[in-house]
Amino acid sequence: MTPAEVLAELRELRELDAPTHGGRVLAYVYDSGLDELDALASAAAEIARPLNGLDPTTFPSIAAMERDVVAFTRRALHGGTRPLGRRIVGSVTSGGTESCLLAVKTARDLWRAQHPERAEQRPRLVAPATAHAAFQKAARVLDVEWDPVPCEPDGSVRADEVIRRLRSDVALVVVSAPAYPSGALDPVREVSSAAAARGILCHVDACFGGFALPWWPGLPAWDFRLPGVTSISADLHKFGYAPKGVSVLLHRGRDRHRTQFFATTQWPGYPVVNPTLLGSRSASPLAAAWAIIRYLGTAGYADLTAACIRATEDIAHAVAPIPGLAVQGLPVGPALSLIADPSVPPAQQVDPHHLADAVARSGFKIQHQPGLRQPNGTRLPHSAHLTITPVTERSMPELIGALTRAADAVRGTPQADPRLELAALRALGYGSGTRVPGPAMAWTILQLAGAGGAAKGRSLPGRLAPLMALVERLPAPVAEALLTELLARVSEP
Ligand SMILES: Cc1ncc(COP(=O)(O)O)c(C=O)c1O
Known part of the structure; x- marks a missing residue:
């Protein structure tokens, strides 16, 4: 292949990626919004x-x-x-x-x-x-x-x-x-x-x-x-x-x-x-x-942080009046996490994972975080994480519109219930976590759970809420074996 052909192929591959710039992906990437900063970083x-x-x-x-x-x-x-x-x-x-x-x-x-x-x-x-x-x-x-x-x-x-x-x-x-x-x-x-x-x-x-x-x-x-x-x-x-x-x-x-x-x-x-x-x-x-660092200096970081502060406050203010949705706790810094508002009845709650799935259909990615059962018996709620960067400000009206519409669409839909998958896994002997599935069995289970497409170069299922609910409810060693298999298959030749 010629260098031009190789690079063309790489560009084609990159088209499958989530957008790294522009504030559509509210996790993983940290876009300053300053084009000259990216150019400087590349040159250096x-x-x-x-x-x-x-x-x-x-x-x-x-x-x-x-x-x-x-x-x-x-x-x-x-x-x-x-x-x-x-x-x-x-x-x-x-x-x-x-x-x-x-x-x-x-x-x-x-x-x-x-x-x-x-x-x-x-x-x-x-x-x-x-x-x-x-x-x-x-x-x-x-x-x-x-x-x-x-x-x-x-x-x-x-x-x-x-x-x-x-x-x-x-x-x-x-x-x-x-x-x-x-x-x-x-x-x-x-x-x-x-x-x-x-x-x-x-x-x-x-x-x-x-x-x-x-x-x-x-x-x-x-x-x-x-x-x-x-x-x-x-x-x-x-x-x-x-x-x-x-x-x-x-x-x-x-x-x-x-x-x-x-x-x-x-x-x-x-x-x-x-x-x-x-x-x-x-x-x-x-x-x-x-x-x-040399280009931005302290003043540059202060300016970029000020943009993060404005965007974080805007999102918190926009979420507050959305019925059934709440910001978890008292976040500090450019991140917050959305949970179902525990102060309203379940029929009015917005499940954060259904919300994240629905928001994805508007082109924004917020991150599913499974709930966590702690050793003292209490549960940290499942949530949707947002990392807020300087560019978030630019897409604010669209983002808030997407969150509001998504909340309206899923309000009252309870957290996905993986009862059938759990029963099937128990019947196969994976109920306690003392036995974990090997690669072949884990792969079979993943396909049954609808996550098989990811390994064939396609993205994960459009709705991650059911997979996340399963991850949350399975014994941790079993869930970890399934997720290991999923990621291994994604890049297996
Ligand atoms: C608080 C905190 N610590 C550690 C890490 C791990 O960082 P990395 O993904 O760069 O290894 C992260 C990543 O999000 C983080 O948020």
Whole structure:
């Protein structure tokens, strides 16, 4: 094929994708609405494309860009000037999940070093149930015990519920600023000061809010202004508006930061020193983020955040009078989650997943979030998540119209009831979660549930509400096996 033919084919493939620009997709993508920002990011990424981020001594431009990015983030998160305290230092990583994994690895290694007598024990990772799933992944990968703190149905967590779990076997407590599912800002001050008093590390996951909350007025302190906060993650590929593949993890103290590293001289190749999980890594996302930061500066981020604030307020005001629909809790920052209004009778409620399906028919994608049954028996409601970006403002009348029409269309329709599918799965022996389906059986079940089209290059079924209801009600290991199969089949050759 000629290069032109190859690129034409790629463009054709891209036509199947959801629109990444223009505010139609209210999750996954963070569109600043500034065309020149995208052009700048692309040009910077291209200049850095041949580099290998593995070795900033061979390619000092990488070290220079990383210094600038870490310094900018540190200033934004009030970690810049601590003449008496421990210095705030950190690394650029490949994304939120890697930053979260590294925060947990650091805490685990420090806990192990402090407690050599407990070599047989797995330390705990305490976090509200709304903490990002990346921390569950970290717990599994790093052999730490995941200890979720039940949350209130409005998505908030009680500080005392977190604090009473902070015992000497806790390696790390995590709070979010804000939590992705509901937009709730966790009680960072209370938790971080209790953690500090017990000698426990406290990570603030600001992957979502780290480049928006610093310019969001009227918030309580949630960052390095609080002395008990020992690390913060903040994603440049979210509200930093950089292309995917770049996040920052900051630590209070060089000693903690250095614990994050992996180094070995015990092989016959080049000495390996990796600050992050990857070895060879692209410098393009770093270069793009660096260029965006230099171009926007603090004032640019403040302007873009102001657009997010206006759009978030507009949506909240527009949803308030829609009968049967409600915003969950008290979101902080550029996200909110829609739930069925629990204060009205079911016949007047708007089911958020039917709403999301109906809104999709108007060309807007809002994100289905299944409900969660917590270990204490309470349930966090199923909801529809909206990430609000600067461009959301531009499509506001259309978006509000779509939400209102969709709510009118589905009002009174109860949450999908997967009774038949559940009975069939129980009959097949998958009722308890102790037995999980293998690839072939999982695939058969998915096809019966109507999700088979996704694997043939087509999109998921137009109505996701029934699949989400099934996911919510199945034993978690069974649901996870089904979803694993679905995603594996999507890209299986
Ligand atoms: C609060 C929070 N933490 C962590 C992550 C994980 O980030 P990533 O998808 O970049 O790995 C996200 C992603 O949405 C998030 O919202």
